Structure formats: C-alpha cells, structure tokens
Amino acid sequence: xxxxxxxxxxxxxxxxxxxxxxxxxxxxxxxxxxxxxxxxxxxxxxxxxxxxxxxxxxxxxxxxxxxxxxxxxxxxxxxxxxxxxxxxxxxxxxxxxxxxxxxxxxxxxxxxxxxxxxxxxxxxxxxxxxxxxxxxxxxxxxxxxxxxxxxxxxxxxxxxxxxxxxxxxxxxxxxxxxxxxxxxxxxxxxxxxxxxxxxxxxxxxxxxxxxxxxxxxxxxxxxxxxxxxxxxxxxxxxxxxxxxxxxxxxxxxxxxxxxxxxxxxxxxxxxxxxxxxxxxxxxxxxxxxxxxxxxxxxxxxxxxxxxxxxxxxxxxxxxxxxxxxxxxxxxxxxxxxxxxxxxxxxxxxxxxxxxxxxxxxxxxxxxxxxxxxxxxxxxxxxxxxxxxxxxxxxxxxxxxxxxxxxxxxxxxxxxxxxxxxxxxxxxxxxxxxxxxxxxxxxxxxxxxxxxxxxxxxxxx
Ligand SMILES: [Zn+2]
Numbered sequence: 001x002x003x004x005x006x007x008x009x010x011x012x013x014x015x016x017x018x019x020x021x022x023x024x025x026x027x028x029x030x031x032x033x034x035x036x037x038x039x040x041x042x043x044x045x046x047x048x049x050x051x052x053x054x055x056x057x058x059x060x061x062x063x064x065x066x067x068x069x070x071x072x073x074x075x076x077x078x079x080x081x082x083x084x085x086x087x088x089x090x091x092x093x094x095x096x097x098x099x100x101x102x103x104x105x106x107x108x109x110x111x112x113x114x115x116x117x118x119x120x121x122x123x124x125x126x127x128x129x130x131x132x133x134x135x136x137x138x139x140x141x142x143x144x145x146x147x148x149x150x151x152x153x154x155x156x157x158x159x160x161x162x163x164x165x166x167x168x169x170x171x172x173x174x175x176x177x178x179x180x181x182x183x184x185x186x187x188x189x190x191x192x193x194x195x196x197x198x199x200x201x202x203x204x205x206x207x208x209x210x211x212x213x214x215x216x217x218x219x220x221x222x223x224x225x226x227x228x229x230x231x232x233x234x235x236x237x238x239x240x241x242x243x244x245x246x247x248x249x250x251x252x253x254x255x256x257x258x259x260x261x262x263x264x265x266x267x268x269x270x271x272x273x274x275x276x277x278x279x280x281x282x283x284x285x286x287x288x289x290x291x292x293x294x295x296x297x298x299x300x301x302x303x304x305x306x307x308x309x310x311x312x313x314x315x316x317x318x319x320x321x322x323x324x325x326x327x328x329x330x331x332x333x334x335x336x337x338x339x340x341x342x343x344x345x346x347x348x349x350x351x352x353x354x355x356x357x358x359x360x361x362x363x364x365x366x367x368x369x370x371x372x373x374x375x376x377x378x379x380x381x382x383x384x385x386x387x388x389x390x391x392x393x394x395x396x397x398x399x400x401x402x403x404x405x406x407x408x409x410x411x412x413x414x415x416x417x418x419x420x421x422x423x424x425x426x427x428x429x430x431x432x433x434x435x436x437x438x439x440x441x442x443x444x445x446x447x448x449x450x451x452x453x454x455x456x457x458x459x460x
C-alpha cells in the first residue's frame with residue numbers, strides 16, 4: 001500500500017441503511033427490496049426447523065472465497081468455504097452496503113440476518129469445512145471505498161464488505177477465485193482467476209478498461225512480468241516499469257518463490273482526484289496514473305508479494321511490517337538492479353519525507369502498541385511514520401547485520417511465515433535469535449517513540 005490521497009477523501013465506513021440504498025437501484029431491485037420488511041433482510045425463519053438460528057460469530061475462519069461478479073446486473077455470488085465447527089452454529093461477515101438475497105448450503109436455504117453492514121448466518125455443525133453460497137446485489141462507490149465509477153475496485157483497508165462478504169481484519173487470510181463478467185464492449189478486465197495461498201481480503205481486486213499490455217520479460221523462476229496501461233500512457237508506463245522485471249527477479253532470487261501466480265503486472269488505474277501511489281493487489285497490483293512514471297512505486301507494490309501479502313500483518317498496528325519493509329525493499333532492489341546512484345536518490349527522497357514528517361503535526365509513531373485497537377485511517381497510522389521510519393529501521397538493520405545476513409533472515413522469515421499473519425515483534429525476535437544483533441533498543445527508540453532526529457540507537 002502506497003496510496004496517498006487527500007485525507008478528506010477518506011471517510012470512515014458508515015453503514016448506509018439498506019432502505020436508502022435501495023432507492024438508488026434498478027426497478028427490478030426495488031421490487032425485490034419492497035418485499036422486505038423494514039428494509040432489513042431478515043431470513044431468520046427461513047429453511048427447515050432443523051437448521052440453526054442466526055447468531056453472531058466472528059471467529060469462523062474463511063478458508064476460501066470464490067466470487068462471481070456481474071457488473072452489468074451488479075450482482076454477486078460468493079461461495080465461501082468455512083472451517084467446520086462442532087461448537088458454533090453461526091458465522092458473521094462484513095457486508096457493507098451489499099443487499100443479501102439468499103444464503104444456501106448443500107441445497108438448504110440457511111437462516112440469515114443482514115443489517116447495518118453485518119451478515120449473520122446459521123450454519124449446521126460439522127467436523128469438516130462447510131461451503132455456503134451467498135447471492136447479493138452490489139452498489140457503485142465514489143470515495144475510495146468499493147467498486148469505483150472508473151471500473152476499478154478499492155478495498156483497502158476495510159472496504160471489502162462493499163464488494164463481497166468478508167472479514168477485513170488483516171490477519172484473516174483466504175484463498176480466492178474470481179470471475180468478473182458484464183464488461184463493456186471494447187474493455188478488458190484484469191484480475192486473478194485463482195489464488196491458492198492465503199492472503200488478506202484487501203489483496204483481491206479487479207480493473208476494467210481499454211487496456212494495452214506490454215510484457216516486460218520472464219524472470220529466472222519463469223514468472224511473466226508485464227504492465228497494463230491506457231492507450232495514451234505507453235511512454236510513462238514503460239518508463240516507470242523499465243526495471244520491474246529485474247526487480248521482481250531480484251525479489252524471487254533473494255527472498256523466495258512468489259506465491260500468487262505465474263504472471264504478474266502493474267496495472268494503471270484511474271482513481272478519484274487526489275489519488276496517487278499504488279495498491280498491493282497481487283498478482284496485478286494497481287498503480288495510479290499519476291505515479292505510473294515512477295519506478296519506486298512499481299518496485300514498492302511488487303515487494304508486497306513477499307511482505308504485506310505473502311506474509312501478512314497480524315494487526316493494523318503491525319502496518320510497519322508491511323509498509324516499512326516495502327519502502328526499504330523498493331530502495332534496496334532498485335539499488336541492486338539500477339545502481340547505487342539511483343538507490344542513493346531514493347534514500348534522499350525518503351530523507352526528505354522524514355524531514356516533512358518531523359515538521360508536521362502528523363502521527364510520528366510507526367509501531368503503536370496493541371492489536372486492532374486503532375482505526376488505521378482515523379487515528380493517523382496511515383501516514384509517513386510507518387513508511388519512512390520503517391524504511392530507515394530496515395536500513396539500520398542492513399548497516400548492523402550486512403546485506404547478506406539481513407537477506408538471509410528475511411528469506412527465512414518469509415519461508416517460515418508465508419501464507420500466515422505475523423506481528424512486528426516476531427520479526428524482531430527472529431532477527432535477535434538469528435544473528436548477533438538485538439534490534440530491540442532501536443525498534444523501541446525509533447518505531448515506538450516519536451523521535452525522528454535522535455537516531456543514536458538506530459544509526460545507518
Ligand atoms: Zn505499500
């Protein structure tokens with residue numbers, strides 16, 4: 001994630017009453033919703049008496065999410081594979097402003113209750129995994145919070161519920177399948193058809209447009225690396241991705257095999273005004289048109305295939321483990337493949353961003369205490385502190401350990417934890433136990449505190 005927008009554009013999700021939304025939908029949809037009482041979908045009396053009643057259970061693990069989205073009718077069908085349970089007969093999901101039509105499993109219509117952005121489903125007890133099928137209607141969104149008018153999705157950090165029943169907490173990992181139909185004539189859709197490794201909900205995305213594609217090359221591991229761009233963007237797309245094949249190859253060779261497919265690409269997207277940077281929607285990560293010319297943004301988003309997605313964060317407070325390391329890796333990889341002069345330029349630009357942070361009123365703590373106690377947008381963690389202070393923390397580790405040892409430790413950490421959620425403390429412990437250097441003092445002074453110029457514990 002390296003999207004920067006006018007902060008005012010980020011409004012925290014406020015569940016919109018289904019009745020209000022219903023007014024905006026098609027006649028057919030109105031007919032349907034008019035049958036529902038109080039504009040809340042309550043099928044808690046559906047199905048046979050032997051099926052469980054609805055209740056709330058946020059702990060049920062989503063193992064796999066298979067989506068079939070029709071953009072012409074704005075309908076979705078979600079097949080969710082849930083872990084089995086002999087203790088709980090319920091599962092709950094975030095559904096934003098989706099309108100739920102039906103929930104079915106094994107031919108039975110399950111009891112469900114959908115209101116205020118939450119779907120509760122009664123699930124029969126089972127030892128093995130259960131698949132439930134949820135049919136629903138979707139809405140377009142305009143504020144970096146769902147399917148945007150320009151044909152691109154935006155789910156980060158917690159807007160997946162406006163597109164599919166999900167859990168947005170970063171530790172929740174799922175495999176994904178996706179089919180997007182109803183594409184306008186002349187456009188193509190870009191999305192992964194299958195992701196087998198567990199990934200956070202905000203990783204899944206699509207983009208629709210009249211894209212051109214350029215293949216940039218094949219890595220030593222056989223991964224095709226390319227770029228999708230709009231017809232008038234060829235020059236800046238190809239300039240911005242001139243190192244991308246080599247950068248991706250360097251990540252694969254240095255940190256381990258890529259988890260999310262055999263073809264990857266940067267995808268130019270048209271975000272609302274004020275949006276620039278990128279979003280880590282692997283394997284086809286999104287780059288705002290404003291940033292398409294910048295190799296650092298492409299390298300940053302590509303690195304999230306290893307840290308942020310491949311290994312995902314356990315709590316929003318661990319954001320530095322995704323963004324600090326991605327900022328470091330973009331500079332490091334470009335230093336390796338494009339030369340030290342370019343690497344130094346990138347670090348100088350990071351220094352400048354630290355200076356701006358120092359002289360601002362923004363949050364300066366990169367790694368707050370707690371787990372999912374903050375709202376990452378409202379409470380200011382989404383800002384320069386985790387990105388830039390995080391990058392310099394890893395540069396400090398490079399200085400203390402040497403590149404070879406740091407790379408070995410990161411490779412091991414990725415190998416052990418890929419497909420899983422981790423906390424920043426786990427990485428610090430892994431470095432302490434895998435080397436002769438204990439980074440605790442630097443992490444405390446630099447990441448946990450507001451200090452920016454006092455780097456005695458964190459020289460690089
Ligand atoms: Zn990022």
